[in-house]
Structure formats: structure tokens, C-alpha cells
Amino acid sequence: MIGLISATAAGAVARDRLAAAWPDRTRVYDGPVGEAVRVAFAECEQLVCFLATGAVVRLLAPLLGDKAADPGVVCVDETGRFAVSLLGGHGGGANELAREVGASLGAEPVVTTATDSAGLPGLDTLGFPFEGSLAAVSRALLDGEPVTLEAELAWPLPALPTSAQGSYTIRLTDRAVEPGEREVLLRPPSLVVGVGASRGAPAEEVLGLIQDALREAGLSAASVAELATVDAKSEEPGIVAAAERLGVPLVTYPAGRLAAVEVPNPSDAPLAAVGTPSVAEAAALARGGELLVPKRKSERADGQPAMATCAVVRRPGRGRLAVVGLGPGARDLLTPRAADELRRASVLVGLDQYVDQIRDLLRPGTRVLESGLGAEEERARTAVSMAREGHAVALIGSGDAGVYAMASPALAEAADDIDVVGVPGVTAALAAGAILGAPLGHDHVSISLSDLHTPWEVIERRVRAAAEADIVVTFYNPRSRGRDWQLPKALAILAEHREPATPVGVVRNASRPDESSRLTTLAALDPATVDMMTVVTVGNTATRNIAGRMVTPRGYRWQESTREDAR
Numbered sequence: 001m002i003g004l005i006s007a008t009a010a011g012a013v014a015r016d017r018l019a020a021a022w023p024d025r026t027r028v029y030d031g032p033v034g035e036a037v038r039v040a041f042a043e044c045e046q047l048v049c050f051l052a053t054g055a056v057v058r059l060l061a062p063l064l065g066d067k068a069a070d071p072g073v074v075c076v077d078e079t080g081r082f083a084v085s086l087l088g089g090h091g092g093g094a095n096e097l098a099r100e101v102g103a104s105l106g107a108e109p110v111v112t113t114a115t116d117s118a119g120l121p122g123l124d125t126l127g128f129p130f131e132g133s134l135a136a137v138s139r140a141l142l143d144g145e146p147v148t149l150e151a152e153l154a155w156p157l158p159a160l161p162t163s164a165q166g167s168y169t170i171r172l173t174d175r176a177v178e179p180g181e182r183e184v185l186l187r188p189p190s191l192v193v194g195v196g197a198s199r200g201a202p203a204e205e206v207l208g209l210i211q212d213a214l215r216e217a218g219l220s221a222a223s224v225a226e227l228a229t230v231d232a233k234s235e236e237p238g239i240v241a242a243a244e245r246l247g248v249p250l251v252t253y254p255a256g257r258l259a260a261v262e263v264p265n266p267s268d269a270p271l272a273a274v275g276t277p278s279v280a281e282a283a284a285l286a287r288g289g290e291l292l293v294p295k296r297k298s299e300r301a302d303g304q305p306a307m308a309t310c311a312v313v314r315r316p317g318r319g320r321l322a323v324v325g326l327g328p329g330a331r332d333l334l335t336p337r338a339a340d341e342l343r344r345a346s347v348l349v350g351l352d353q354y355v356d357q358i359r360d361l362l363r364p365g366t367r368v369l370e371s372g373l374g375a376e377e378e379r380a381r382t383a384v385s386m387a388r389e390g391h392a393v394a395l396i397g398s399g400d401a402g403v404y405a406m407a408s409p410a411l412a413e414a415a416d417d418i419d420v421v422g423v424p425g426v427t428a429a430l431a432a433g434a435i436l437g438a439p440l441g442h443d444h445v446s447i448s449l450s451d452l453h454t455p456w457e458v459i460e461r462r463v464r465a466a467a468e469a470d471i472v473v474t475f476y477n478p479r480s481r482g483r484d485w486q487l488p489k490a491l492a493i494l495a496e497h498r499e500p501a502t503p504v505g506v507v508r509n510a511s512r513p514d515e516s517s518r519l520t521t522l523a524a525l526d527p528a529t530v531d532m533m534t535v536v537t538v539g540n541t542a543t544r545n546i547a548g549r550m551v552t553p554r555g556y557r558w559q560e561s562t563r564e565d566a567r
Contacts, residue, residue, distance in 0.1 A: 001027050002022070002046045004019055004050070007050070010078040010079065014080040015048075016028075017104075018104060027040075038059075044071055046088075048073075049073065060086075064087075070087060072085075072087060072097055074094050074097050074101055103336070120141055120160075123138055126186065130184055132180070133183060134184050146162075147163065147170060148168070150170070151172040153390075154389060156391055156392035157172070167182060174187060176218050189224070191220075192315050193226075193311070194228045194312075219312065227249075229283050232255065232275075253283055281294065285313055290314045291313055295311045320387060322344070323421070323423065324425070325397060328428055341421070347367045352372055379395065399431075400424050400425040429444075431507075445474070446474045449479070449483070460490075472540050474536070479530045498541060506520060539552055
């Protein structure tokens with residue numbers, strides 16, 4: 001919960017705006033401001049104080065304890081111009097909260113955390129438990145000193161400006177090792193512990209078995225991602241308690257699924273009890289991985305039969321592929337989600353001219369793989385290949401990545417061995433439509449006139465179908481020096497079903513500095529004025545030129561009433 005506190009009428013106005021925007025996330029604390037801050041500090045994960053920063057500092061000073069446990073605090077000035085991340089920038093999430101508050105209130109987020117200011121990911125924000133000299137290694141990164149990344153497992157980390165040789169080290173490992181003097185250990189969630197237990201097995205026996213297995217295998221409990229067992233044991237108190245004490249989820253599988261998992265040590269006992277010849281090993285291996293600790297049984301001091309079994313599997317990190325649409329070119333039409341994915345990626349793959357558009361958004365250390373026009377399939381294969389190696393990859397395209405762009409060739413290459421995220425972008429058709437007016441107000445279709453990937457016969461059938469159905473048509477890739485006859489042919493097909501005065505919008509380089517647009521008609525359009533940087537939108541029989549804007553009504557009845565009103 002986010003506590004909201006204000007002291008003046010002006011602050012209360014901004015406070016109430018945020019409370020209205022986030023009704024399920026916030027709680028307003030009224031009354032004397034000092035008491036409100038004390039109560040909210042104790043009850044909430046985060047605070048937004050609509051007060052002067054000096055006042056908030058004095059109120060917070062006697063309350064501060066541990067930076068890992070204190071709530072994140074954002075301070076907003078009473079006019080709502082700035083949202084300052086004041087306390088708990090990383091651990092308390094105040095940096096991100098400042099950005100969210102800024103977006104909601106129209107305030108400018110102010111983040112002074114060193115790594116954020118330098119465009120570097122904080123090592124304590126990667127979501128991993130960590131050990132060692134965090135401050136020293138972070139300072140070395142900020143100062144540009146050589147820092148070595150030793151990743152013992154493939155994992156989709158964000159970009160880090162590391163070098164082959166360095167006096168400082170970031171080590172990604174699930175092994176139970178101690179950090180060196182100038183080293184940070186990052187503990188990825190790579191270990192899955194499969195557990196089986198007899199009814200009534202004590203939590204101490206289950207937990208002790210797990211801890212012994214990890215210790216003897218030289219593995220860190222901080223890298224345990226989950227406990228896994230069969231559905232029949234989902235409420236077994238000893239297993240449930242062991243997962244709670246380790247602070248990890250308990251994942252369960254049907255017996256039939258576990259019975260299909262090939263294991264080295266099957267047994268008749270679990271087959272008779274729960275319907276699968278293996279619980280611990282099969283549950284640990286249910287989603288793949290390397291068996292590090294085969295099934296082992298607990299040892300009881302009273303000499304009674306063991307009541308618990310466990311096995312440990314290392315599950316490799318899944319690579320991540322984000323297919324990102326950059327929009328039509330203008331920076332303010334690049335979505336915040338797209339910008340976040342660009343900063344998250346350690347590898348960027350894209351057309352060279354698109355890479356140039358967003359190069360300044362990349363974090364230091366991002367590996368850039370760029371190529372020229374005509375290499376779409378190669379870029380898609382490269383991006384998928386890098387994700388399969390365990391990297392966090394961003395594959396970029398203009399407009400929306402799923403519209404005549406990189407999503408379809410990438411997803412054709414990708415299997416279920418990587419995580420794929422689609423990031424939508426503003427398409428050329430939408431950008432052009434906003435410039436022209438409202439040409440896409442009713443049913444519309446986009447058709448590419450490039451016959452490099454689609455036979456012209458197929459394209460012609462689609463144009464004819466759109467013409468006969470009276471659908472607004474947006475033409476992508478309308479004309480190039482080597483393809484100068486397709487647009488005239490397509491316009492001639494439309495002209496068989498639409499009046500010569502049908503409005504046609506022509507937009508070149510939508511949203512870019514050299515943007516140009518004009519509204520003409522189907523009869524007057526000169527195809528020679530169109531090139532590959534142009535989007536051509538042809539209206540339907542209801543589309544009109546109204547005050548110099550291209551408008552397609554949402555329904556024909558509305559159009560008829562408009563005509564009657566005009567009379």
C-alpha cells in the first residue's frame with residue numbers, strides 16, 4: 001500500500017488526484033502531518049508526501065532503520081511540478097514510484113541515485129539475492145573501472161559495462177562460495193528442489209534434508225527457486241512449512257505427468273502411494289534441467305524409516321526476446337514500455353537506421369547487432385539465437401513490430417525454449433491517420449504493395465476484395481524505383497468501385513522532422529509523388545473532406561444525418 005500525506009490545501013489537491021487515479025494502491029493519511037508520517041511509515045510499503053523535501057527529511061529522520069526494510073518515499077512539491085525519489089530509491093522502489101507519480105500527475109520525476117543517473121542498472125535491483133561488496137563494485141562501474149562479469153550460468157541479465165579483465169568482479173553463481181574482497185555474488189533462481197514425504201513428516205526433517213543436500217552438493221540455498229512435489233502432497237504440512245521457511249513457492253504436478261518423466265531412481269513405494277514411480281526426482285525434472293543431486297532420503301536420529309526424500313535440479317535461465325515496436329520515428333511516440341525494454345536488453349538487434357534512432361536510450365555495455373535493408377530473416381534468426389544463448393534480447397522494428405515488421409519472422413523462428421514478449425508501437429497507418437484527420441473511423445485494411453514477399457496476384461485479389469467491400473485502404477510500401485507500376489494498378493482497381501472525388505491522404509515520414517502530408521482525390525493523385533517513405537490512405541464511399549481533414553464516419557446512418565443537417 002502507498003500512503004499519501006499532505007499538509008496544505010494545494011498539496012491535498014494533488015494528493016486527491018493521485019488517490020483517484022490509484023484507488024486500489026493508495027491510502028490517504030489525514031490529521032497532524034507528523035503523526036500521519038509516523039503511522040504511514042509503519043504501515044505502508046511506500047509513501048508519497050506532498051510536502052517540502054526539507055520538512056519530509058526532518059519528519060523521517062527519527063524513523064529511519066535499515067535501507068533494506070524502510071519504505072520508499074517520494075516527495076512531491078505542492079504545485080505538482082516535481083516527484084523526487086527521496087528515500088529507498090532501489091530497495092524501496094522509490095525511483096520507479098517517482099516515475100509513475102510523474103506520469104500520473106504530469107510531474108517531472110527527479111532521481112538522483114548514482115546508477116540510475118548514469119544509465120546503469122543497480123546491482124541490487126536485478127531481483128537476485130546478493131552477497132559481497134555491492135557498494136565497491138557499483139562504484140567501480142560508475143567510475144569506469146574495469147569490472148569482470150563471471151556468469152557461471154547463462155541468464156538474461158541487463159547490459160553491464162564489464163570487461164574481460166578487471167580488479168572487481170560480478171559473479172553470477174548458484175554455488176555456495178564466499179565472495180572475494182572486491183566481488184559481488186548474484187544468486188540466480190536456478191535450483192529446483194523436488195520433495196517427497198510420508199504423511200505427517202515433520203517440517204524439521206524435510207527442511208533438514210533439503211539443507212543437507214544443498215550443503216553437501218556445494219549449492220546455495222539463496223538460489224532455490226521453488227520446491228516441487230506431486231499434487232497429492234500439496235497440503236502436506238511438513239512440505240508446506242519447508243517452502244515457507246525457505247521463502248519459495250511450492251509447485252505441484254499431477255501424478256500422471258510425473259510418471260512420464262524419466263528418472264534414474266524409480267521406486268515402487270511412491271507408485272503404490274500416489275500413482276507415480278518417482279516424486280522427488282520427477283518433480284524436480286518436470287520442466288527440464290540438470291540433475292545435480294539424485295534422490296536422497298532423510299536420516300532420523302531415532303533409527304526409524306525416513307519420511308522425506310529430495311532431489312535437486314539446476315534449471316537453466318530462459319533467454320528473453322522482446323520484439324519492440326519503435327513507432328513511426330518521433331521520440332514522443334515511442335512508448336514507455338518500449339523504452340523500458342531497450343534499457344533492459346543486453347543485446348539489441350535491428351536495422352541500422354532504426355538503431356540510430358534509439359542508440360542514446362541503450363545502457364552502457366549493450367551489444368548492438370545491426371544490419372542493412374533486406375536482412376529481416378537474418379536479423380530474426382540472430383535475435384532468436386542470442387536469446388537461446390540465455391541473453392536478454394531486444395529486436396526492434398519501426399511502427400508496431402507485428403505490422404509488416406519483425407515479429408512474424410522472429411516468432412516463426414522461435415520455439416518454446418525462450419520467453420517472447422511483444423511490445424506494441426504506434427503504426428504508420430495510425431500516425432498518418434492522426435495527421436490526416438480520422439480516415440480510419442470505420443472498417444479499414446492495410447495492404448502492402450511490395451511483391452518481394454507476396455506474389456502480385458495475391459496482392460491484387462486483396463485490393464479487389466477491399467474495393468468491392470467498400471473498406472478504407474492504407475497502402476504500405478506503395479512505390480519504389482524498382483516497383484513503380486503496382487500503385488497505379490491498385491488505384492485503378494479501387495477506381496472501379498469508388499468515385500473520382502474519393503478522398504486520398506498522402507503522408508510522408510509521419511512524425512519525423514521532414515514530415516509532409518496532403519489531401520487529394522483518387523482521380524488527382526499522381527503516383528510519381530509517392531515513395532517508400534509514404535503511406536497512402538484511400539477512403540471509402542462515405543469518407544469526406546471536411547474542413548481540410550479526411551473523415552470516415554463511424555456509421556453510415558451518422559453520415560446520412562450529417563448530409564441532411566448540411567442541407
